[in-house]
Amino acid sequence: MERLHLEKELGNLRLKALEMGSLTEKALSQALKSALERDGGLAETVLDGDTEINRLHCAIDESVLSILAREQPVARDLRFILGVGQMAANLERIGDQAVNIAERVILLSQRPALPHNPLMEELALHVQDMLRRCVGSFNSDDADMALQVCDMDSRADTLNMKILKHYVDFMIQESRAVERAVHLIIMARCLERVGDQCTNIAENVIFMIKGVDIRQTCRP
Amino acid sequence: MSQTVKMEARNLNFYYGSFRALEDVSLLFLEGQVTSLIGPSGCGKSTFIRCLNRMNDLIPGTRVEGALTLDGENVYDAKLDVVELRRRVGMVFQKPNPFPKSVFENVAYGLRVNGIKDKNYIAERVETSLKSAALWEEVKDRLHQSALGLSGGQQQRLCIARAMAVEPEILLMDEPCSALDPIATQKIEELIFELKATYTIIIVTHSMQQAARVSDMTAFFYMGRLIETDKTETLFTRPRNKQTEDYITGRFG
Ligand SMILES: Nc1ncnc2c1ncn2[C@@H]1O[C@H](COP(=O)(O)OP(=O)(O)OP(=O)(O)O)[C@@H](O)[C@H]1O
Numbered sequence: 001m002e003r004l005h006l007e008k009e010l011g012n013l014r015l016k017a018l019e020m021g022s023l024t025e026k027a028l029s030q031a032l033k034s035a036l037e038r039d040g041g042l043a044e045t046v047l048d049g050d051t052e053i054n055r056l057h058c059a060i061d062e063s064v065l066s067i068l069a070r071e072q073p074v075a076r077d078l079r080f081i082l083g084v085g086q087m088a089a090n091l092e093r094i095g096d097q098a099v100n101i102a103e104r105v106i107l108l109s110q111r112p113a114l115p116h117n118p119l120m121e122e123l124a125l126h127v128q129d130m131l132r133r134c135v136g137s138f139n140s141d142d143a144d145m146a147l148q149v150c151d152m153d154s155r156a157d158t159l160n161m162k163i164l165k166h167y168v169d170f171m172i173q174e175s176r177a178v179e180r181a182v183h184l185i186i187m188a189r190c191l192e193r194v195g196d197q198c199t200n201i202a203e204n205v206i207f208m209i210k211g212v213d214i215r216q217t218c219r220p
Numbered sequence: 221m222s223q224t225v226k227m228e229a230r231n232l233n234f235y236y237g238s239f240r241a242l243e244d245v246s247l248l249f250l251e252g253q254v255t256s257l258i259g260p261s262g263c264g265k266s267t268f269i270r271c272l273n274r275m276n277d278l279i280p281g282t283r284v285e286g287a288l289t290l291d292g293e294n295v296y297d298a299k300l301d302v303v304e305l306r307r308r309v310g311m312v313f314q315k316p317n318p319f320p321k322s323v324f325e326n327v328a329y330g331l332r333v334n335g336i337k338d339k340n341y342i343a344e345r346v347e348t349s350l351k352s353a354a355l356w357e358e359v360k361d362r363l364h365q366s367a368l369g370l371s372g373g374q375q376q377r378l379c380i381a382r383a384m385a386v387e388p389e390i391l392l393m394d395e396p397c398s399a400l401d402p403i404a405t406q407k408i409e410e411l412i413f414e415l416k417a418t419y420t421i422i423i424v425t426h427s428m429q430q431a432a433r434v435s436d437m438t439a440f441f442y443m444g445r446l447i448e449t450d451k452t453e454t455l456f457t458r459p460r461n462k463q464t465e466d467y468i469t470g471r472f473g
């Protein structure tokens with residue numbers, strides 16, 4: 001006996017989640033490329049692309065609700081469905097962070113550039129890597145890869161703090177650049193949040209695969 | 221929640237002639253808990269619960285090996301009073317099986333078998349049992365009419381009342397809702413929630429949802445063996461065994 005209908009529904013849900021994952025990766029990489037190249041036009045595409053991410057998030061929520069109501073799934077099916085719901089919510093927020101970054105690029109690209117900051121580039125690459133890996137761990141049911149993502153989060157936090165300190169010092173010297181520096185601080189903060197959201201997704205993936213909750217906050 | 225072991229099977233084997241229907245089943249039941257037994261047809265669920273009150277003794281050519289205890293005492297002890305055992309371990313079957321007697325006499329039956337004659341006491345037990353089986357309101361004006369005139373769901377609740385009249389300590393239910401509509405099923409499930417304060421309940425069910433809803437513990441049987449037992453919540457969210465997972469997610473093949 002195979003639950004073909006349920007299998008199909010779960011397969012569709014997986015596809016939607018992967019599609020949402022790849023759109024989110026694209027949004028983040030476009031936002032970061034636009035920042036690096038001071039390309040306001042590219043930043044606009046990120047804003048436009050967010051609609052589709054939001055639409056997929058709603059579609060996933062709807063499927064989750066419907067499968068729960070109609071199939072009453074248990075065990076790995078139940079964990080998968082709940083996990084996908086949470087993953088979609090986190091991806092949607094990552095999409096919002098990409099939009100936040102793109103909005104700042106649009107503002108900054110009309111102003112003179114501040115000196116290149118290698119820490120910012122490192123943070124950008126680091127969280128992009130986290131996103132790629134957490135979506136990949138979901139795609140290939142790889143709990144070890146997901147665990148690596150969780151371990152990467154502290155580096156994102158450290159980089160964010162360094163960037164903050166860097167721009168605080170910078171603003172003391174360059175009072176005319178305060179507004180631009182604040183935008184850069186916020187961008188770093190957005191990236192750090194992406195790291196947190198990737199960690200949430202990775203924790204979800206581990207829960208889906210193993211049924212254990214590794215979140216610090218959920219330990220007794 | 222009390223953690224007293226009410227009943228315990230240790231390496232229980234059961235044979236119908238030369239066919240071994242149960243293989244080394246070890247399972248314990250805590251007082252005041254509801255345990256569901258699940259598993260595909262023919263895996264031995266009914267055989268197992270029939271061992272618990274020695275209903276299988278009635279089938280010729282059968283044999284039991286291993287240990288089964290009730291409050292620490294051996295159930296298969298030759299000196300044990302089987303009538304008293306069945307009073308302590310009551311049973312409700314898959315198909316409602318009321319006797320062709322009045323509603324009242326059905327519930328009073330077990331008391332009379334146990335030699336009780338006090339009319340007032342009997343009337344009081346009948347009323348209390350029908351009330352706890354959530355049937356009193358529906359039958360109080362037809363107590364002396366035939367039980368066969370009740371609906372299937374009412375008959376099943378009557379059988380539960382009949383089982384409870386003799387104040388058992390354990391209630392065995394073998395697919396008690398399989399013939400019932402969702403409303404009657406829900407009434408029986410609500411009843412189980414209420415009864416578990418007083419009784420230890422063991423229920424065989426083919427409905428995963430029912431097992432998930434009503435029981436504290438769930439045990440999965442396959443081909444005469446106990447494959448996995450755990451807290452219901454755990455078994456339905458992260459079973460340890462692949463066969464359990466395949467069965468409860470409907471991928472058994
Ligand atoms: N009276 C009997 N004589 C011989 N074999 C029997 C007898 N009763 C049951 N069996 C066999 O013992 C095995 C277990 O049967 P049992 O009735 O305990 O299964 P079950 O899990 O209750 O199945 P179902 O879900 O269909 O009620 C089956 O192979 C069955 O054919």
Ligand SMILES: [Mg+2]
Pocket residue numbers: 265266267394
């Ligand atoms: Mg049976």
